[in-house]
Amino acid sequence: MYRPMLHRLTHRQLEAFRAVIETGKITAAADMLGTTQPSISRAVSDLESAAGFALFERRGRQVVPTSEALALYEEVERSFVGLAEISRVIADIRDFRKGSLLIAGMPALALKFLPDVIADFARAEPGIVVSLRARSSQAVLRHLSSQQFDLGFAAIDTDHPAVLRRAICSSPMRAVMPIGHFLAQKPSLEPADFHEQPFIALGHEISTRSETDLFFASAKTRPRIVAEAQLSASICELVASGTGLSIVEPVTAINFAAAGKVISRPLHPEQPFRYDLLLPALREPSRAAARFLGLVESRFATLLGT
Structure with a gap:
């Protein structure tokens, strides 16, 4: 028994079929899809060949869908609604709406x-x-x-x-100190400025701690460590409370200084970050x-x- 080659179905055939159903005319379907009348006729004919049954009866300029065509249209319309939704999602992603x-x-x-x-x-x-x-x-x-x-x-x-x-x-690390601290009068701080000053240090597990230790050791300076913390924000809060001075990465130092909680100054020599x-x-x-x-x-x- 003959079985039609359904694998030959194409989206173009279904699009033409849907347009003819909705307009009732081959010419109107061609206008709707921005193509030619022979192109629509060929797509519908190919779909009929693939399906193995007639889809339309020709009555002059009108084409009347068969009952089989109407049953097929219901499923095609559901598919096109799904494609429309996919198109909408694509547009949303393209235009950063999703x-x-x-x-x-x-x-x-x-x-x-x-x-x-x-x-x-x-x-x-x-x-x-x-x-x-x-x-x-x-x-x-x-x-x-x-x-x-x-x-x-x-x-x-x-x-x-x-x-x-x-x-x-x-950007270089920065010194932070409490509001009103006497070192705030200096445009930049050197290792000697920290000597014997109460100092809040980064925890030993933080890689920047060793660089700060070297900054002091190179000038034979010894700050008096009174506290340690892992986070720059925690250190700046301790500085803001008057616990001591510190050296932290620049983003946190500048944000706390901009909020009026600490005073921040550059270091000399610079300590890169x-x-x-x-x-x-x-x-x-x-x-x-x-x-x-x-x-x-x-x-x-x-x-x-x-």
């Missing part, structure tokens, strides 16, 4: 800097949902290596084969991620003058 970003950031950036960027991004692209995870730099690296996160922000020298790492901003951008190595950044990065770079430039 999507998501998953970001992991070191606390120095995740507590204020990145939320400020997210607020700007949300105003510009309200259809994109941004999720932020505050993690240690090592944890940020692990998250990005899973390929599940879109962007990571850290300060880390360790590489991973599944992660692309590049510097997104470099680098913020790293981490990207999943196995896939390209999305258009939304690229747009977000543009805002990050702009805020770094505004805040730190880089």
Whole structure:
């Protein structure tokens, strides 16, 4: 028994069939689809051949659908409604009306800097949902290596084969001191300025701690360590309370100074600090991620003058 070659069905055939059903004329269907009458006739004929039964009766210029055609139309219409929904989703993604970003950031950036960027991004692209995870730099690296996160922000020298790492901003560390501190009269602070002064240090497990220790050791300076903390924000809160002086990464120092909670000064000689951008190595950044990065770079430039 003969069976029609249903694998020859094409979207163009179904599109022509649907247009003829809805307009009742071959010429009107051609106008609707922006094509020619012979093209519509050929597509409908090919569909009839593939289906194995007639779809229309020709009555002069009118074409009347058969009962089989009407049954087919119901299913075709459901499919086209689904395609219309897919088209709408595609347009939403293209125009940034739909999507998501998953970001992991070191606390120095995740507590204020990145939320400020997210607020700007949300105003510009309200259809994109941004999720932020505050993690240690090592944890940020692990998250990005899973390929599940879109962007990571850290300060880390360790590489991973599944992660692309590049510097997104470099700027020197800064001294922070309580409001009204006598050293605030100086435009910059040197190692000797910290000698025997109460000092809040980074924890020994933080890589920058060794660089700060070297900053003091090179000048044979010994601050009096009264407390230690892991996070720059925690250190700045201790400084704001009058507990002592400290040296922290520049974003947190400048944000606390701008809020009027501490006084911040540059160091001489400079103690460099680098913020790293981490990207999943196995896939390209999305258009939304690229747009977000543009805002990050702009805020770094505004805040730190880089």
